[in-house]
Amino acid sequence: MENEVFMRFKGGLEKALTFSYDDGVKADIRLMKLFDDNNLRCTFNLNTGVFGNNAHGRMNKEDTLKLFKGCNHEIASHGAKHLFLTKVDTMRGIDEVIRDKRELESLFDTVITGFAYPYGAFNDDIKNYLSLMNIKYARTTISTHNFQIPEDFLQLNPTCHHTDSDLFELADRFMTTYPHDFIKEREPYLFYVWGHSYEFDENNNWELIEEFVKKVSGSKEVWYATNGEIYWYTQAFKSLQFSVDVTKVYNPSGIDVWFEKEGKIYLAPAGKTVHCD
Numbered sequence: 248m249e250n251e252v253f254m255r256f257k258g259g260l261e262k263a264l265t266f267s268y269d270d271g272v273k274a275d276i277r278l279m280k281l282f283d284d285n286n287l288r289c290t291f292n293l294n295t296g297v298f299g300n301n302a303h304g305r306m307n308k309e310d311t312l313k314l315f316k317g318c319n320h321e322i323a324s325h326g327a328k329h330l331f332l333t334k335v336d337t338m339r340g341i342d343e344v345i346r347d348k349r350e351l352e353s354l355f356d357t358v359i360t361g362f363a364y365p366y367g368a369f370n371d372d373i374k375n376y377l378s379l380m381n382i383k384y385a386r387t388t389i390s391t392h393n394f395q396i397p398e399d400f401l402q403l404n405p406t407c408h409h410t411d412s413d414l415f416e417l418a419d420r421f422m423t424t425y426p427h428d429f430i431k432e433r434e435p436y437l438f439y440v441w442g443h444s445y446e447f448d449e450n451n452n453w454e455l456i457e458e459f460v461k462k463v464s465g466s467k468e469v470w471y472a473t474n475g476e477i478y479w480y481t482q483a484f485k486s487l488q489f490s491v492d493v494t495k496v497y498n499p500s501g502i503d504v505w506f507e508k509e510g511k512i513y514l515a516p517a518g519k520t521v522h523c524d
């Protein structure tokens with residue numbers, strides 16, 4: 248026996264689904280209702296420096312608060328004014344992020360740890376300063392067309408955009424195959440979809456997301472979580488301390504963690520040392 252250990256999600260599940268929608272626009276009202284009606288979870292990436300801007304129907308501050316305060320989803324930063332971070336100098340880029348983070352934290356009485364790169368533009372300098380500002384995960388616009396957990400959360404590449412021609416094929420694969428189908432690579436699946444809700448209005452195709460939601464929601468085999476929940480869960484898994492013979496595990500984190508070893512699912516309760524043999 249090789250005692251290999253593979254992360255499993257909350258409850259021992261092998262799959263997770265998350266969404267990421269940008270810009271804080273009026274169409275988010277309809278999208279959030281669709282998610283809420285189907286128990287799906289999303290991270291909404293907001294720009295606090297351009298409330299009420301006409302482009303694609305951004306919400307004003309009052310409506311933004313009304314929709315997002317106390318909602319069942321995560322709020323993350325998208326830069327104060329939605330600037331191309333690769334087109335402004337470092338000082339201005341830092342200002343863009345820190346101003347948005349501070350304002351969101353004040354408006355929503357929370358701690359902001361997530362980010363989505365405006366226009367998907369990033370480089371190593373930008374990743375570095377995000378990290379120094381305690382931004383832990385930042386979404387790009389690079390589609391992976393797979394379900395791998397990202398190695399580098401500051402380059403959080405989504406599975407695909409909702410208009411991707413492979414969306415439904417990916418959804419079928421996600422719902423009908425399992426990590427345990429594979430002998431060697433039994434890593435859990437993360438299906439990560441991103442977009443802008445105004446695209447459904449502009450392209451008159453709400454049925455696309457409604458059909459997708461119908462396909463992927465309501466499964467007892469999928470953990471429906473925000474970007475942040477997946478990030479912190481993954482960190483908790485990485486913090487597990489195993490004994491040399493892999494018969495005991497200590498979970499120093501505050502999150503219950505599940506894992507698979509030799510085909511069996513184990514729970515490592517938060518703050519506890521338990522046997523896993």
Ligand SMILES: [Zn+2]
Pocket residue numbers: 269270325329365366
């Ligand atoms: Zn945007």
